Amino acid sequence: MYAAVTLFVFMCLTATTHADHHQPCHSPNMTGFMSVMNLKGDVKAYGAFTYDSMGKKLRFRSNESHPTNTSLGLDLLMFFDEGIFYEIDSKNQSCEKKALQCTLHPLDIPDDAKFYSTITTGSPSIEGEGLKVNVWTGPIPDSKGHYSMSVTMGCLPVSTLYICESTSFLFSNMDIELEIKDPDLLVVPSFCLGQPLEETPEGTVNSFLNEFM
Numbered sequence: 001m002y003a004a005v006t007l008f009v010f011m012c013l014t015a016t017t018h019a020d021h022h023q024p025c026h027s028p029n030m031t032g033f034m035s036v037m038n039l040k041g042d043v044k045a046y047g048a049f050t051y052d053s054m055g056k057k058l059r060f061r062s063n064e065s066h067p068t069n070t071s072l073g074l075d076l077l078m079f080f081d082e083g084i085f086y087e088i089d090s091k092n093q094s095c096e097k098k099a100l101q102c103t104l105h106p107l108d109i110p111d112d113a114k115f116y117s118t119i120t121t122g123s124p125s126i127e128g129e130g131l132k133v134n135v136w137t138g139p140i141p142d143s144k145g146h147y148s149m150s151v152t153m154g155c156l157p158v159s160t161l162y163i164c165e166s167t168s169f170l171f172s173n174m175d176i177e178l179e180i181k182d183p184d185l186l187v188v189p190s191f192c193l194g195q196p197l198e199e200t201p202e203g204t205v206n207s208f209l210n211e212f213m
Helices: 002-014
Strands: 030-038 043-052 057-062 075-079 084-089 094-099 114-122 130-139 146-152 157-163 168-177
Antiparallel strands (some): 030 043, 043 057, 057 075, 114 130, 130 146, 146 157, 157 168
16 A cells, blocks of 8 residues: 555656646545545545535545554544534434534545646556546645645546645545435434534644544
8 A cells, every 4th residue: 555655646746747727627426435544554544435516515434344453433424615514423323513624625626726737547558457637736724735636537536645744644535436325424413413513622623634633
């Protein structure tokens, strides 16, 4: 895994930059799986996601059948337009409602992202052995870090590398399907209704990314 991250960084650094007339596209509705790994090779989480592109809603649930010593048990429901999210504990029928200070996430290209390059992973000359992607980059808000996001020509997010001050993470998306299979996953559970918004401690920046820190 570490070798894959190293190769990804190398490709982003060595690819030839094209003209910057490209405009960020926006991902469609999606269901799939996501893995989160730091540059030490530790898998921080692996699980299923459901993403509503128009409603800007995301549900991510880590898969307890693939635990590791470094993985996190997470069930997150994000409402990016509303600026809130829920940390859900279905087993204990409880949740925490928090404010989002940063809406950056690995399933959609930010509007202010800069086009970096078009690259082909694998072989561009052998049929079925290459994947052409656009690479977009930008700063991480309220941080000195930055990101590099690879998306297909059809705007499906393949991977995003977040380079932060204290650590870095690679988000990889797999087995993507262009539909919302279970809309109920994007609805606030009944046991969370009426939950008060928790105060955000001074200096804390709540975001999807920070849930894996």
